[in-house]
Amino acid sequence: MSPDLRTLAESDLPEWLRALNNAFLMPPTVAPEEVAARRPGIDLERTQGVFDEGRCVATFRSMPRELTVPGGGLLAASAVTNVSVTATHRRRGLATRMMSRDLTDAKERGEAVAILIAAEYPIYGRYGFGPATWINEWDVDVPRSGLDRRWAGPAEGRVDLMTPAEVRKIGPELHERVRRLTPGAIERTDRWWDLDTGQLVFPSNPWKEPFYAVYRDAAGRVDGLATYSIKEHRWSNKFPNVTLETGKLIAASPAAELALWRYLLSVDWVTELKSGYRAPDDILPLLLGDPRAARTETNADFMWLRVLDTPRALEARTYAGAGSLVLDLHDAADLAGGRFRLETDTDGRATCTPTRDDADLSLDIAELGTLYLGDESVLRLTALGRVTERRPGAATRADTLFRTPRRPWTPDGF
Numbered sequence: 001m002s003p004d005l006r007t008l009a010e011s012d013l014p015e016w017l018r019a020l021n022n023a024f025l026m027p028p029t030v031a032p033e034e035v036a037a038r039r040p041g042i043d044l045e046r047t048q049g050v051f052d053e054g055r056c057v058a059t060f061r062s063m064p065r066e067l068t069v070p071g072g073g074l075l076a077a078s079a080v081t082n083v084s085v086t087a088t089h090r091r092r093g094l095a096t097r098m099m100s101r102d103l104t105d106a107k108e109r110g111e112a113v114a115i116l117i118a119a120e121y122p123i124y125g126r127y128g129f130g131p132a133t134w135i136n137e138w139d140v141d142v143p144r145s146g147l148d149r150r151w152a153g154p155a156e157g158r159v160d161l162m163t164p165a166e167v168r169k170i171g172p173e174l175h176e177r178v179r180r181l182t183p184g185a186i187e188r189t190d191r192w193w194d195l196d197t198g199q200l201v202f203p204s205n206p207w208k209e210p211f212y213a214v215y216r217d218a219a220g221r222v223d224g225l226a227t228y229s230i231k232e233h234r235w236s237n238k239f240p241n242v243t244l245e246t247g248k249l250i251a252a253s254p255a256a257e258l259a260l261w262r263y264l265l266s267v268d269w270v271t272e273l274k275s276g277y278r279a280p281d282d283i284l285p286l287l288l289g290d291p292r293a294a295r296t297e298t299n300a301d302f303m304w305l306r307v308l309d310t311p312r313a314l315e316a317r318t319y320a321g322a323g324s325l326v327l328d329l330h331d332a333a334d335l336a337g338g339r340f341r342l343e344t345d346t347d348g349r350a351t352c353t354p355t356r357d358d359a360d361l362s363l364d365i366a367e368l369g370t371l372y373l374g375d376e377s378v379l380r381l382t383a384l385g386r387v388t389e390r391r392p393g394a395a396t397r398a399d400t401l402f403r404t405p406r407r408p409w410t411p412d413g414f
């Protein structure tokens with residue numbers, strides 16, 4: 001009997017979570033309390049499981065999210081997660097079957113793009129995804145950072161430490177503002193905040209209270225929040241030698257961002273600051289007296305994007321001025337391909353319509369995913385042979401339209 005692929009019923013969940021843990025190399029048995037805690041975060045309608053002789057051997061699910069695009073528009077996205085195939089059933093096409101089904105369903109639901117965070121780089125390009133946002137992680141040698149150790153707080157506004165309960169109240173409104181300013185960001189659910197502030201704890205993942213530093217501007221408006229923790233206290237010969245790990249740092253203004261980084265870098269005893277995953281063009285290294293003190297620990301792709309509805313996706317974002325481009329898009333899965341004319345006006349607003357005109361650029365739908373949020377250079381992809389220029393100068397024109405002044409960033413996983 002061939003394995004049976006289906007949407008989960010309520011009673012399938014414990015076995016499905018067990019399969020997920022198997023593939024993600026975590027202790028397989030999931031306690032009933034864990035299943036109960038996870039259940040509200042899972043929309044059964046958007047799950048898939050493959051069962052072989054009653055045993056779950058593959059998992060998949062997606063959830064609706066709003067993706068911020070250049071210009072601040074919000075685009076309906078299908079956020080794909082928990083993709084797994086048990087090692088006993090690998091390389092038989094199970095992931096491909098689940099992905100094909102979910103992408104078709106997402107398009108029917110009216111989601112213009114699918115997004116995911118790839119466990120490994122080579123997996124998702126074949127399904128039309130391209131890496132759309134990147135992350136950087138820095139390790140700062142604080143004593144060599146060249147910062148004035150007498151820093152006593154921001155010149156304007158203030159930084160205060162707050163309790164998890166206070167953050168649970170003020171965090172969501174702040175994040176709503178921040179994510180609209182951040183192409184590549186998605187919303188945080190109430191559940192996200194409950195987990196972050198210890199109101200909801202998974203039995204398998206005990207919560208340790210972090211520190212929460214909040215920045216308010218001179219008028220008292222909450223404009224920034226940084227979460228951080230200390231891994232271990234190391235003292236040798238009575239010298240403090242402590243590592244501060246930044247959790248999430250979000251800021252709605254440059255003043256808030258500067259004040260919070262400066263605060264974290266000035267906590268007494270701290271000799272090493274780990275930044276956590278940040279935008280690749282985060283200000284952190286350049287605010288140091290000596291940027292060499294910020295060593296890059298990670299520089300990697302983060303969120304991958306797959307266009308499902310080309311006109312809607314391209315019309316949702318804005319561009320750097322007026323222009324016109326004909327894109328010939330190849331899509332092996334036949335979801336979003338075709339030839340389209342993109343017209344932009346001086347305000348950067350766009351229309352995108354099917355056309356039979358000659359193409360300016362030909363590319364695969366996965367390359368459009370890479371270019372969509374403005375992070376990659378069309379010229380660079382042309383040099384690699386991944387974009388073909390059909391009209392001289394078209395790649396440069398496309399770069400002028402698509403690229404953004406700051407790089408997109410996805411602050412949260414999903």
Ligand SMILES: CC(=O)SCCNC(=O)CCNC(=O)[C@H](O)C(C)(C)COP(=O)(O)OP(=O)(O)OC[C@H]1O[C@@H](n2cnc3c(N)ncnc32)[C@H](O)[C@@H]1OP(=O)(O)O
Nearest residue numbers: 023081082083084085090091092093094095096116119122
């Ligand atoms: C969004 C997320 O959830 S990311 C998490 C992804 N999950 C994991 O990394 C957990 C461990 N790995 C797994 O569970 C599985 O190996 C998966 C899900 C990555 C792949 O599942 P499979 O059922 O083996 O994939 P499937 O058989 O459909 O493979 C399709 C193609 O992708 C290739 N492929 C699959 N996984 C990988 C990989 N990790 N690296 C390189 N190629 C891969 C296969 O070789 C195959 O290529 P082909 O079409 O040229 O023959």
